[in-house]
Amino acid sequence: MDPVRNPYAPGAGQRPPELAGRDKQLTAFDIVLERVARGRPERSVMLTGLRGVGKTVLLNQLRSAAVSHGWGTGKIEARPDQDLRRPLASALHMAARALAKAHRNPERVDDFLGILKAFALRATAGKSMRERWQPGIDVPAVTGRADSGDIEIDLVELLMEAAALAGDIGVGIAIFIDEMQDLGPADISAICGACHELSQDAAPLIVVGAGLPHLPAMLSASKSCSERLFGYHRIDRLDREAADQALIAPAEREDVKFSDEALEALYRKADGYPYFVQAYGKATWDQAPATPITAEDVAVAAPTAEEELAVGFFGSRYERATPAEREYMRAMADLAGDDGPVSTAAVARELGRKPASLSPARDGLIKKGLIYSAERGTIGFTVPHFGRYLRSV
C-alpha cells in the first residue's frame, strides 16, 4: 500500500491516528473539569502504566479537553535532577496567558504574573548574574508571596493565586506533568501539599500527572500525601476490540480494509500494547500489496516491525544501561517467564551475589526508568516484552 498514505504512528508521544479504548478516561476527565469549574470537590488525576501504553498521548488529549473547556493549561516533562520551580513557572505562564484573553481585568492578570515572576526568580536566587535565568515575564516581580524559597510554601501560595485568577472567569487551570516519577522528593511533597490545600478550598486548579507504575507508591510514601488525594487511572494495553479499532478506523479513512485473520494475527503480535499496534500496523501497511490486508501480509511484515522495535523501542533503552545494570536485567529476564515482576532476592540468587551488593545496579535502573519496584521486594520491567527482547540479544 502507498507508504505516503500510511496512517500509523509508532513513536514516543506520537499522536495516534485513532485514540482507541480510552473513552472511560476521557469521560471521567470531562466530569472532573465540569465539577472543578463549579467549585465541587474533586481530586487531581494520575495516569500510570508501562512504557508505550499511551500515557503521554492521553495526557495531551486531556489537555486538549481542558483547553476546549476554556481552561488555562500548561505542561511539564519532569526530568531526574531537575527542580520543579522553573518548568512549573513556564507552564503556569502559559496557562495565565491563555486566561488573560478572556479575563476582563488586566491588572489582576499582571498582579498574578508579578507573583509568578517572583516565584520563578527564586530558581536562580544566589546565582551569579550570568547564570541567572530570566523567566520572560514582562511585568515587574511582586514580592512577598510564593517567593520564600521553600518550594512547599511557595507552591501552595502560587497555585492558590493561579486558581483564583481562573475562578474569576468561571474556569480552572490544569497543570500536566509527564514522567512524574522523575520528580525529586521535595517537589513531590510540595505538589501533594498544594493539592491538599486546593481541594480543601475547592479551588479550581488540578494537577494531572502521568508516570510509571510505581508512581502511586512514590506519592503515598511522601509525608504530605494523604490516601485520597489523587484519582488513579491505570493505563493498560488495549483489549482486542480497541486494538482492532486502532487499526481499522485510520485504514477505513483511506479505503483500506483488514481481513479478520489479519486482525487476529496483528493482535497476537502486538499483544494490545499501543506502541506495538502502531509499529506492526505501519510495517504491515507498507508490505501489503492491496486491500484487504491479509494474515500473510502480517507474517511477511513482522520481521521489519520487530527490527524497528528492537532499535527504536528496546535498543535505545538498553543502551542507557551500564554493563552491571545489563547483567542485572539479564538475570531478571531469565527469571521472569514472561514479563512479570520477580523478587529481588531471586535475582541475587541467580547472580550468586548478596542482595546489598546489587543495590547500585537496581537503583540505577530504577532511576533510568527501565525497571520499577512493584510490590514489596519485587521488581519488573517498565518496558513491555523487555524480558523477551533481552533473551534475544
Ligand SMILES: Nc1ncnc2c1ncn2[C@@H]1O[C@H](COP(=O)(O)OP(=O)(O)OP(=O)(O)O)[C@@H](O)[C@H]1O
Ligand atoms: N489509545 C491508543 N490507541 C492507539 N494508539 C495509541 C494509543 N495510545 C498510544 N498509542 C500509540 O502508542 C505509542 C506510545 O504512546 P505514548 O508515547 O503516549 O506512550 P507512553 O505511555 O507515554 O510511553 P512512555 O512511558 O515511553 O513515555 C504512540 O505511537 C502512540 O501513537
Ligand SMILES: [Mg+2]
Ligand atoms: Mg510518555
